[in-house]
Each structure stands twice: as structure tokens, then as C-alpha cells.
Amino acid sequence: MSYNVATTALGCTDRGETAEHHQSLRPRPACKVVKCVSQGHLSRVTYWGPGSMLLLLLPRSAAAMNPCCYYPCQNTGVCVRFGTDGYKCDCSHTGYYGENCTIPEFRTQIRLKLKPSPSVVHYLLTHFKWFWDIINNSFLCDTIMRLVLVVRNDLIPSPPTYNSRYGYISWESYNNISYYTRLLPPVPEDCPLPMGTKGKLVLPDVEVLAERFFKRQTFRPDPQGTNLMFAFMAQHFTHQFFKTDHTAKGGFTKALGHGVDASNIYGEGLDRQHQLRLHKDGKLKYQVIDGEMYPPKTSEVPVHMVYPEGFPDEQRLAIGQEVFGLLPGLTMYATIWLREHNRVCDILKTEHPTWDDEQLFQTTRLIIIGEIINIIIEEYVQHLSGYYLKLTYDPTLLFTERFQYTNRIALEFCHLYHWHPLMPDSFLIDGAEIPFSQFLYNTSILTLYGVEKLVDAFSRQPAGQIGGGRNTHGLLLRVAEKIIGESRATRLQSFNQYRKRFNLKPYTSFYELTDNTEIAEGLEELYGDIDALEFYPGLLLEKTRPGCIFGESMVEMGAPFSLKGLFGNPINSPEYWKPSTFGGETGFNIIKTSTLRKLVCLNTKWCPYVDFHVPKLILTINTSAHVYQGSFTEP
Numbered sequence: 001m002s003y004n005v006a007t008t009a010l011g012c013t014d015r016g017e018t019a020e021h022h023q024s025l026r027p028r029p030a031c032k033v034v035k036c037v038s039q040g041h042l043s044r045v046t047y048w049g050p051g052s053m054l055l056l057l058l059p060r061s062a063a064a065m066n067p068c069c070y071y072p073c074q075n076t077g078v079c080v081r082f083g084t085d086g087y088k089c090d091c092s093h094t095g096y097y098g099e100n101c102t103i104p105e106f107r108t109q110i111r112l113k114l115k116p117s118p119s120v121v122h123y124l125l126t127h128f129k130w131f132w133d134i135i136n137n138s139f140l141c142d143t144i145m146r147l148v149l150v151v152r153n154d155l156i157p158s159p160p161t162y163n164s165r166y167g168y169i170s171w172e173s174y175n176n177i178s179y180y181t182r183l184l185p186p187v188p189e190d191c192p193l194p195m196g197t198k199g200k201l202v203l204p205d206v207e208v209l210a211e212r213f214f215k216r217q218t219f220r221p222d223p224q225g226t227n228l229m230f231a232f233m234a235q236h237f238t239h240q241f242f243k244t245d246h247t248a249k250g251g252f253t254k255a256l257g258h259g260v261d262a263s264n265i266y267g268e269g270l271d272r273q274h275q276l277r278l279h280k281d282g283k284l285k286y287q288v289i290d291g292e293m294y295p296p297k298t299s300e301v302p303v304h305m306v307y308p309e310g311f312p313d314e315q316r317l318a319i320g321q322e323v324f325g326l327l328p329g330l331t332m333y334a335t336i337w338l339r340e341h342n343r344v345c346d347i348l349k350t351e352h353p354t355w356d357d358e359q360l361f362q363t364t365r366l367i368i369i370g371e372i373i374n375i376i377i378e379e380y381v382q383h384l385s386g387y388y389l390k391l392t393y394d395p396t397l398l399f400t401e402r403f404q405y406t407n408r409i410a411l412e413f414c415h416l417y418h419w420h421p422l423m424p425d426s427f428l429i430d431g432a433e434i435p436f437s438q439f440l441y442n443t444s445i446l447t448l449y450g451v452e453k454l455v456d457a458f459s460r461q462p463a464g465q466i467g468g469g470r471n472t473h474g475l476l477l478r479v480a481e482k483i484i485g486e487s488r489a490t491r492l493q494s495f496n497q498y499r500k501r502f503n504l505k506p507y508t509s510f511y512e513l514t515d516n517t518e519i520a521e522g523l524e525e526l527y528g529d530i531d532a533l534e535f536y537p538g539l540l541l542e543k544t545r546p547g548c549i550f551g552e553s554m555v556e557m558g559a560p561f562s563l564k565g566l567f568g569n570p571i572n573s574p575e576y577w578k579p580s581t582f583g584g585e586t587g588f589n590i591i592k593t594s595t596l597r598k599l600v601c602l603n604t605k606w607c608p609y610v611d612f613h614v615p616k617l618i619l620t621i622n623t624s625a626h627v628y629q630g631s632f633t634e635p
């Protein structure tokens with residue numbers, strides 16, 4: 001019986017040398033190339049690694065190994081299988097050439113020489129405040145902001161490419177918007193190992209992963225000072241475009257707007273929208289409690305909402321997003337946006353008394369979308385980035401650039417945004433400490449305390465650090481397990497593959513990924529190979545940048561998705577971005593001058609402390625919980 005011999009294509013250079021001889025490819029400790037064959041045909045090459053051991057057991061005919069399982073094509077080159085054991089890398093438009101797209105073109109060589117590393121850029125942007133104070137007040141601020149946008153956007157393919165069903169470009173993948181898109185194609189089905197050719201035959205048990213690396217031991221507050229006002233904004237904002245369809249397995253979404261469409265306020269689809277609308281003066285339906293406006297009850301507005309069985313009817317609120325009854329933080333934001341919508345309707349009606357309900361509603365919706373984008377860029381992303389460079393929401397910055405005003409939400413973005421470590425152990429409101437269990441599905445907290453007290457409380461309470469591991473509340477571990485399970489079902493490529501996709505160096509060991517030796521040892525034991533580490537564990541367990549909420553990868557991967565989603569919105573296009581779209585200068589100015597503080601304080605009786613940052617603390621935070629010692633100074 002003859003046996004096929006497998007290879008590591010990644011170990012071969014364009015000249016058919018072994019990887020060890022090539023500067024740009026790092027040697028692989030787990031494999032050894034004895035002989036490489038040129039022209040992308042992979043035969044008669046010996047490879048020793050876990051994947052090859054499997055293959056050696058197979059008869060020659062059955063073991064024709066898909067060479068793309070080795071991910072031979074570098075620098076975003078596309079691997080296409082030819083024949084049974086051949087492949088070619090398509091290096092078009094990558095800036096590289098050669099069999100495996102490893103040789104930089106002249107322009108790429110210059111770019112690589114000039115381009116600072118992400119950590120250097122991050123360091124510069126988060127230090128030298130005096131310098132940025134000068135830049136922020138000069139024309140250079142716009143130039144740098146434009147550069148940030150262009151560089152980040154370039155990493156997101158537009159039009160979208162793959163999805164969980166199609167690992168190659170196809171019309172179905174482009175046209176069927178029920179899928180989340182994918183930046184990297186799924187691991188081919190016929191690979192010998194779950195992650196291709198690296199790691200173990202079986203991936204670690206998700207419960208073991210959650211218990212050993214995700215479960216909180218003691219609450220670790222975010223060193224950037226992120227608070228619960230931010231955490232609930234993150235959840236409220238993202239759940240307009242992350243609505244995974246769990247009934248249809250395979251990376252499907254129910255959020256067909258694929259971006260900031262405010263469907264979390266107005267509902268997905270016309271039926272729900274019409275149920276939620278008052279059909280008078282463009283407004284949304286509401287109920288009044290203690291003289292204040294709140295979302296209506298489901299008994300009045302019978303839209304589907306997720307509440308536990310037996311949940312009292314009078315406490316079921318009807319909101320655009322069906323899962324927002326889950327947390328008072330979400331019903332609070334739903335209330336604020338409801339009030340803001342109706343407030344803007346009143347303003348537009350004064351200026352346009354002839355407009356009908358429909359035009360008032362539609363124009364207000366566009367203003368609300370603009371307000372959301374502004375607050376997210378200028379306050380939320382600004383806070384998250386920790387940059388001293390002032391991030392500005394000015395769509396005209398991109399008018400001179402080649403930019404597509406369209407967006408498709410990616411599965412990777414959805415996975416990446418599972419920021420559950422933000423949640424604390426309990427919630428401190430108006431002197432009361434509410435345990436986690438009593439906080440869930442408790443809509444009476446909102447109506448009891450009112451928006452002002454909730455905003456005040458959430459703005460003062462620190463949120464947990466997202467990165468670094470071991471900071472997820474026990475009750476939320478199940479969510480982490482599910483997302484890892486889903487990434488397996490949809491065959492997400494490894495964390496290191498995504499590092500490369502985002503121009504980051506792949507980690508060479510678990511000890512480079514994290515400074516926590518216990519976590520590194522544990523991961524090594526369970527995964528066997530750093531190249532087999534999964535996407536979500538990689539993101540959450542990576543060492544955090546000093547004093548930061550998460551590590552390098554979360555920023556470098558999250559920011560491009562985020563900025564493309566925000567700026568790719570049609571309202572930012574030259575056709576839309578003009579006063580007439582928003583009912584005139586008044587509406588246009590509401591967008592341009594919107595802030596979180598105005599959003600809250602124009603819709604409340606008194607103005608609480610409101611920010612995405614806990615108040616500047618004097619003295620220490622007791623890290624064992626959420627208790628502060630010392631007093632606050634309001635900014």
C-alpha cells in the first residue's frame with residue numbers, strides 16, 4: 001500500500017526553498033519541510049505535525065489533502081485548489097507577488113519601511129497631550145482623522161466577500177443579506193484538524209475554557225474608567241445590527257439593515273414600526289408614568305418582546321428591539337431615545353406645519369441616526385480609544401476619497417463585540433445594591449427610579465475590564481461558551497489567521513499572547529499550538545495594553561469594522577449629507593451638535609452626572625468590588 005505524503009505549503013517559499021531559509025516566513029516548530037516543490041503542487045514533501053500524522057494513516061487515494069488547509073497564501077492572497085493536491089494563490093491587488101504572495105512589490109516595500117507598528121501609533125496617539133492639544137486646534141486634525149478613516153476602512157472589503165456558507169466569491173454571498181458576511185472564509189470542511197492543520201484533533205471543551213480562563217475571580221474594573229453608562233450604550237447600540245438568527249444555524253442575521261438603522265428603536269420591518277408609531281405628528285407611542293414618558297406596554301402595543309413566562313403584563317414594555325426587556329440599562333436607553341424622537345418631531349413640526357405624519361417620522365428617524373453616529377464617534381469611540389487626537393464626525397472628510405457608502409455586518413465583528421466582562425457583580429442605584437439576578441428582566445427598576453437616577457448611577461459605577469481574561473460574571477459564562485460553540489459551528493479561522501488578516505504579526509507562543517503564565521500554560525495544554533487558538537479566546541485572553549480596556553487585537557480588528565459601519569451609512573454620503581435631508585439647518589444642527597449629555601438632559605427633569613467615564617476619582621478604587629473610597633469631583 002502506498003501512502004501520500006503531506007506538506008506544509010506555508011513552509012515553502014516562492015523559490016521552493018524551505019521556510020527556514022526565508023526571512024519573511026517564520027520557521028514552524030511543529031513541522032519540518034524536507035523538500036518543497038514549486039508551482040504550488042504539493043507532493044513528495046515530508047511534514048511532521050499532528051495533521052500529518054493523521055494523513056499518514058490514510059491510503060494514498062483517500063488522503064489527497066486540501067492544500068489550502070495550510071493557509072499557504074499570505075498577505076490576503078486567495079488560495080484556490082487546483083487538481084487534487086495543487087493550489088494557486090491569487091495575489092491580485094495585495095501589493096505582493098510570488099507563489100504564496102510573499103514578495104512585496106516595490107511600493108509595498110516602501111510602505112512597509114515607512115509604516116509604524118500599531119503599538120507605536122497607539123503610543124503616540126495616547127501620549128503627548130500637549131502636542132495633540134495643538135493638533136486638535138489646527139487643520140492637521142482633519143488630515144489625521146481622514147488618514148485614520150482611510151487606513152481603517154481599507155481593511156474592510158466593500159462589496160462584501162465571503163459568508164459562512166460560501167468560502168469563495170459568489171453572487172449568493174453578495175446578494176443574500178440574511179447572512180453575516182465574513183472577512184476570512186470558513187476553515188475548509190475537508191481539513192484534517194478543526195483549525196486546518198495545527199493543534200489538536202479535538203478543540204477544548206467550552207465549559208472548561210469558560211471556567212478556567214473566562215470566569216471572574218474578583219471584579220477587575222476597567223483602568224480606562226469605563227462605566228455602566230458606556231456598557232449599556234455598547235449593548236443598546238450594537239443590538240440594532242447584531243441580531244443573530246439562532247433558528248437558522250450558519251451565520252445568519254435578522255438585522256437586515258446591516259448598520260446604524262435605529263431598528264433597535266423603530267423595529268425591524270414595517271409591521272413592527274407601524275405598531276410602535278403613534279401615527280400622529282411623526283411620533284412614537286408612549287405611556288406616561290409620574291408625568292414622564294416611557295415606552296408603551298405590550299398590552300397597548302402588541303409587538304413580540306422576549307420576557308420570561310409569567311412576567312406581569314403591566315411591566316412588559318414594547319420596544320423596537322425585542323430583547324431589550326432584559327436589562328434596565330437597555331429600557332433606560334430605549335426611553336431616552338423614545339423621548340428624543342418625540343422631542344425632535346415637535347421641533348420639526350414647528351418648522352414644517354404642512355408636513356404629514358410620515359414625513360415628520362422619516363425625517364426624524366434620519367436625525368436620530370445622525371445623532372447616534374455622532375455620539376458614538378465623538379464620545380463612545382473617543383473614550384474607548386483613549387486617544388488624545390480628537391475624533392470628529394465630519395462626513396465631508398471622505399468626500400475626496402474613494403469610499404463606498406454601504407456596509408455589511410461581519411460575523412467576526414459580532415463575535416468580537418461580546419463584551420460581557422463589562423458587567424459588574426451587582427448594580428448600585430440610589431444607595432441600593434441590586435444583585436445581578438434581581439436586575440435581569442426587571443423593568444420596574446426603570447419606572448421606580450426614573451431615567452435621571454439610573455443615568456447618574458450607571459455613569460458613576462465602573463464597568464469591568466474586557467480584556468486580560470478571568471473577568472466574566474459567572475451568570476454570563478454561558479454566553480461565552482455559546483459564542484465559542486458558534487465559532488466552531490461556522491468554522492471560524494484561528495486567531496492568528498485573523499491577526500495576519502489585520503496586518504498584525506501572528507503570535508509565536510501562548511507566552512507572547514499573555515503575560516499570565518497560568519493562562520498561557522493552560523491554553524498550551526488545551527490547544528497544543530498557538531496557531532490553533534480560536535478567535536474569541538484569543539481576543540479576550542490577549543494581554544491588555546498598559547492601562548487599557550483590552551489588547552491590541554481587539555482595537556486593530558474592531559476599529560475597522562466599527563468605522564466602516566459608522567461612516568458607510570448612507571446619511572454620510574454627499575447625496576444625503578445636506579440640510580434638506582434633515583428638514584433644514586435646524587435638524588442638521590441637531591445632528592452636528594448632539595452629545596450624550598444633551599441627549600439625556602434635554603429629555604429629563606433634572607440633569608444627572610452623565611458620561612461614559614466614571615467621575616475622576618480622588619483616592620482609590622477598591623478593586624475587590626465596586627466600592628469607592630474617597631469623594632468624587634465632577635468634571
Ligand code: HEM
Binds near residue numbers: 245
Ligand atoms: C447582564 C448583562 C447581559 C446579559 C444577561 C447578556 C446576555 C446575552 C445573551 C443571553 C446573549 C445571547 C447568546 C446566544 O444565544 O448566543 C447575548 C448576546 C450578545 N451580547 Fe450580551 N448580555 C449582557 C450584556 C452585554 C453587553 C454589556 C454587551 C456589550 C456589547 C453585550 C453584547 C452582546 C452581543 C454582541 C451579543 C450577540 C448578539 C447577537 O448575536 O444577536 N452583552 N448576550
